[in-house]
Amino acid sequence: MISFDQVTFQYQDAAEAVLQDVSLAIPEGELCLVVGETGSGKSTLLQLINGLAPHLTGGRLAGNVTVGGLDTRTHPPRDLAEIVGFVGQDPISGFVTDRVDDELAYSMEQLGIAAPVMRQRVEEVIDLLALARIRHRPLSTLSAGEQQRVAIGAALTAQPRVLVLDEPTSALDPSAAEEVLAALLRLVHDVGVTVVLAEHRLERVIQYADSVVLLGGDGSARSGPPGELMATSPVAPPIIELGRLAGWEPLPLSLRDARRVAGPLRDRLAERVPVRPREAPQADAVPAAALPAAALRAALPAAALHAVDLNVRYGRVTAVNGIDLTLKRGEVTALMGRNGSGKSSLLWALQGSGPRSGGFVRVGDIDPSTLPPDEAIRHIVLVPQRPSDLLYLETVAAECRESDRVALAPPGTTSAILERLSPGLESTAHPRDLSEGQRLALVLAVQLAGAPAVVLLDEPTRGLDYGAKMRLRSVLTEHILGGASVLLSSHDVEFVARTANRVVVLSEGDIITDGPARDVLTASATFAPQVSRILRPVHFLTVDAVRDALGVTP
Numbered sequence: 357m358i359s360f361d362q363v364t365f366q367y368q369d370a371a372e373a374v375l376q377d378v379s380l381a382i383p384e385g386e387l388c389l390v391v392g393e394t395g396s397g398k399s400t401l402l403q404l405i406n407g408l409a410p411h412l413t414g415g416r417l418a419g420n421v422t423v424g425g426l427d428t429r430t431h432p433p434r435d436l437a438e439i440v441g442f443v444g445q446d447p448i449s450g451f452v453t454d455r456v457d458d459e460l461a462y463s464m465e466q467l468g469i470a471a472p473v474m475r476q477r478v479e480e481v482i483d484l485l486a487l488a489r490i491r492h493r494p495l496s497t498l499s500a501g502e503q504q505r506v507a508i509g510a511a512l513t514a515q516p517r518v519l520v521l522d523e524p525t526s527a528l529d530p531s532a533a534e535e536v537l538a539a540l541l542r543l544v545h546d547v548g549v550t551v552v553l554a555e556h557r558l559e560r561v562i563q564y565a566d567s568v569v570l571l572g573g574d575g576s577a578r579s580g581p582p583g584e585l586m587a588t589s590p591v592a593p594p595i596i597e598l599g600r601l602a603g604w605e606p607l608p609l610s611l612r613d614a615r616r617v618a619g620p621l622r623d624r625l626a627e628r629v630p631v632r633p634r635e636a637p638q639a640d641a642v643p644a645a646a647l648p649a650a651a652l653r654a655a656l657p658a659a660a661l662h663a664v665d666l667n668v669r670y671g672r673v674t675a676v677n678g679i680d681l682t683l684k685r686g687e688v689t690a691l692m693g694r695n696g697s698g699k700s701s702l703l704w705a706l707q708g709s710g711p712r713s714g715g716f717v718r719v720g721d722i723d724p725s726t727l728p729p730d731e732a733i734r735h736i737v738l739v740p741q742r743p744s745d746l747l748y749l750e751t752v753a754a755e756c757r758e759s760d761r762v763a764l765a766p767p768g769t770t771s772a773i774l775e776r777l778s779p780g781l782e783s784t785a786h787p788r789d790l791s792e793g794q795r796l797a798l799v800l801a802v803q804l805a806g807a808p809a810v811v812l813l814d815e816p817t818r819g820l821d822y823g824a825k826m827r828l829r830s831v832l833t834e835h836i837l838g839g840a841s842v843l844l845s846s847h848d849v850e851f852v853a854r855t856a857n858r859v860v861v862l863s864e865g866d867i868i869t870d871g872p873a874r875d876v877l878t879a880s881a882t883f884a885p886q887v888s889r890i891l892r893p894v895h896f897l898t899v900d901a902v903r904d905a906l907g908v909t910p
Contacts, residue, residue: 357382357383357384357385357423357424357517357518357550358381358382358405358421358422358423358518358550358552359380359381359382359420359421359422359423360378360379360380360381360404360419360420360421360577361379361419361420361421361422362377362378362379362418362419362420363375363377363378363379363404363417363418363419363420363421364376364377364378364416364417364418364419364575365397365400365404365409365410365415365416365417365418366415366416367413367414367415367789368414368415368416370415372575373575374397374400374575375397375400375401375404375571375575375577376574376575376576377419377575377576378401378419378575378576378577379419380569380577380579381579382550382552382567383550384517384548384550385544385545385548385549385550386544386550386551386566386567387540387541387544387551387553387564387565387566387567388550388551388552388553388565388566388567388568388569388579389553389554389555389558389561389562389565389567389568389569389582390402390552390553390554390555390568390569390571391554391555391558391568391569391570391571391585391589391591392554392570392571392572392573392591392821393571393573393590393591393821393823393824394556394778394791394793394794394819394820394821394823394824395573395778395790395791395793395794396571396572396573397571397573397575398522398554398571399444399445399522399554399791399792400413401554401569401571401577402442402520402521402522402552402554403442404417404421404428405421405423405428405440405442405518405520405552406423406428406433406436406440406442406518406520407428407431407432407433407435407436408433408442411432411433412433417429423436423439423440423518424439424517424518426439437463437466437467437514438467438514438516439516439517439518440516440517440518440519440520441463441511441512441514441516441518441519441520442511442520442521443504443507443508443511443519443520443521443522443524444522445522445523445526445792445818445819446742446744446792447503447504447506447507448495448500448503448507448742450507451495451503451506451507453495454494454495454496455492455493455494455495456487456490456491456492456493456495456498456506457478457491457492459495459506459507459510460478460481460482460487460491460506460509460510460513461474461478461513462510463510463511463513463514464477464513464514467514474513477513477515478513481509481512481513482509484509484512484539484542485505485508485509485512485535485536485539486505486532486535487505487506487509490502490506497670498696499527499695499696499700500527500695500700500741500815501527501528501529501532501695501696501847502695502696503527504524504525504526504527504528505528505532505536508521508524508536512543516549517548517549517550518549518550518551518552519540519543519549519550519551519552520551520552520553521540521551521552521553521554522553522554523554523555523556523792523818523819524536524540524553524555525537525555525557525560525561526555526556526557526815526818526819527695527741527815527818527847528695528847529692529693529694529695529847529882530560530847530849530882530883531694531882532694532695533557533560533847534560537560537561537564540553540564541564544566556591556793556817556819556820556821556822557593557848557850558591558592558593558596559593559594559595559850559886562582562586562593562595562596562609563609563610563611565582566582567579567580567581567582568580568581568582568585568586570585570589582609583606583607583609586607586609587607590823591821591822591823592822593822593850593886594850594885594886594887594898594899595608595609595610595611595614595886595890596609597899598614598886598887598890598899598902599614601899601902601903601906601908602617602618602621604617611886611889611890614886614890615889615890618890618891621891621902622891622894624906625891625894625896625902625905625906626894628905628906658684658685659682659683659684659685660683660684660685660719660720660809660810660840660841661681661682661683661706661717661718661719661736661809661810661841661843662681662682662717662718663679663680663681663682663705663706663715663716663717663718664680664715664716665678665679665680665714665715665716666678666679666680666681666702666705666706666712666714666715666716666717667679667712667713667714667715668698668701668702668705668710668711668712668713668865669711669713670711674864674865675698675701675702675865676698676701676702676705676865677698677864677865677866678714678715678866679702679715679865679866679867680867681702681706681860681867683810683841683843684841685809685836685839685840685841686836686837686839686840686841687836687841687842687857687858688832688833688836688841688842688844688855688856688857688858689841689842689843689844689856689857689858689859689860690844690845690846690852690855690856690858690859690860690873691703691843691844691845691846691860691862692845692846692847692849692852692859692860692861692862692883693861693862693863694863697862697863697864697865698862698864698865699814699845699862700740700741700814700845701865702845702862703738703812703814703843703845704738705717706724706736706810706812706843707724707732707736707737707738707812708723708724708725708726708727708732708736709725709738712725719735719736719809719810720735720809722735724736730762733762733763733803733806733808734763734764734806734807734808735808735809735810736808736809736810736811736812737803737804737806737808737810737811737812738803738812738813738814739796739799739800739803739811739812739813739814739816740814741814741815741818743795743796743798743799743800744787744788744795744799746799746802746803747787747788747795747798747799749787750786751783751784751785751786751787752774752781752782752783752784752785752786752787752790752798753771753783753784755770755787755798755802756770756771756774756783756798756801756802757770759801759802759805760805762806763805763806763807764806765805765806765807769805770801770802770805771783771801773800773801773804773805773831774797774798774801776827776830776831777797777800777801777824777827777828777831778793778794778797778798778824778827781794781797781798791819792818792819793818793819793820793821793824794819795819796816796818796819796820797824797828800813800816800828800831804831804835807835807838807840808840809839809840809841810840810841810842810843811832811835811840811841811842811843812842812843812844812845813842813843813844813845813846814844814845815845815846815847815848816828816844816846817846817848817851825848825851825854826854829851829854829855832855833855844856849877849883849884849885850885850886850898852873852877852883852885853873853877853885853887853888853897853898854897854898854900856873857872857873858870858871858872858873859871859872859873859876859877859883861876861883873897874895874897877897878892878895878897885897885898887899887901887902
């Protein structure tokens with residue numbers, strides 16, 4: 357169905373090709389998972405399948421990409437629209453209508469499909485992706501996860517033979533992600549659709565893949581069975597890391613297979629109590645003598661932020677319902693809950709830019725909504741789900757210089773943080789040419805340059821591979837040890853397990869759970885990380901915690 361024959365692709369003005377002499381084949385009716393580190397070329401490979409590259413992106417293509425017998429070099433995206441459905445990393449940028457049901461029908465209208473057929477397909481997709489509750493709502497009022505499901509539905513209504521998805525579960529809560537993946541599997545198994553997807557949260561999808569394409573970051577690509585490639589892949593989910601640590605052969609790809617071989621490991625760990633994980637350190641756990649003077653403030657039981665009886669309403673809809681929340685200095689708090697539970701509304705209300713229908717917020721003794729932007733960034737900052745909204749200059753270097761100026765930080769402060777988050781990023785690159793993960797790193801560096809007391813992050817791991825997530829964790833840990841507080845909204849349970857001290861769970865605008873991360877995550881069937889699910893009833897959250905308990909050196 358899809359063939360790459362000695363494909364090399366290089367963007368205009370780029371020093372090196374992003375893909376170099378790549379040859380691979382993806383048969384009809386397979387689910388192919390594209391794996392690689394942030395910036396390794398996953399999105400480019402996907403865009404080559406429907407002709408977005410080079411017809412819209414520009415750049416030089418050598419070799420041949422054929423899809424359903426059509427050469428994408430001579431057939432632009434409009435010629436491939438009946439064969440290939442495409443959902444990018446930023447679904448909202450691809451919407452062309454204002455309402456959910458209109459968006460689901462739009463692609464069929466362009467293909468000239470009869471009205472009765474259109475209505476039937478829309479109903480089928482609404483049922484498949486559980487969109488009935490939001491079918492008549494404006495797209496602008498949906499959560500990011502709801503928007504992502506609508507974008508997938510809009511691609512499905514055209515009934516393409518090939519479905520290409522870039523980070524399809526990145527904005528979805530665990531339950532919604534499972535529903536979407538189940539729908540994709542039905543398309544593969546029952547209809548014979550070929551699905552090609554790139555995903556950083558491999559723990560969600562690896563067990564469903566028929567094949568894997570592993571990008572090396574140097575332009576190379578290897579394809580083959582998932583188990584074979586995961587054995588040596590530099591990016592791997594916790595189940596693979598745990599299998600490597602335990603010496604399981606062959607490596608299990610599903611939780612069921614892992615639990616079947618995990619008995620001896622559970623027995624070894626049964627009498628060992630998990631130590632406080634090094635991946636989620638608290639300031640009060642660090643000896644005072646080891647901390648600089650600024651970090652000593654983090655050890656004090658003081659609050660960085662207070663919110664009392666906070667309400668957010670949009671017309672008749674209550675998004676945040678009388679929430680009381682205190683964020684402690686020196687602590688990372690994770691905000692979790694299903695899509696549409698009010699997490700983003702809460703973050704914007706706390707930051708001061710979003711609406712509040714009642715209650716108050718204080719950072720120290722200041723209401724952040726009363727501060728001008730240039731002053732607010734030294735008290736509280738928010739990195740939104742669409743980080744590109746905060747980027748407006750022509751180069752990475754220009755963004756860094758402007759950030760230093762606005763934050764009153766020494767020259768080079770922002771670029772130094774960026775280098776830690778995304779090493780080797782070209783300073784002359786335009787922000788729009790960066791990958792989603794690289795843009796996130798740039799915005800986070802900009803927001804941290806002023807050393808704010810409170811950092812709010814909305815889905816901060818979208819577009820990040822496992823290595824990039826650990827660099828992010830390291831930077832956040834250093835920031836809280838300086839006396840700050842971090843509140844991150846995330847569906848990434850693995851990142852939360854490795855990073856957060858505390859977990860707050862929202863449902864329909866109310867806090868339903870608030871407690872230590874280990875207690876909340878291990879007690880949850882929805883939010884438990886892979887290691888916890890494999891080793892139950894032994895309570896370990898991460899591979900690093902298992903390694904520490906076994907006394908194994910990384």
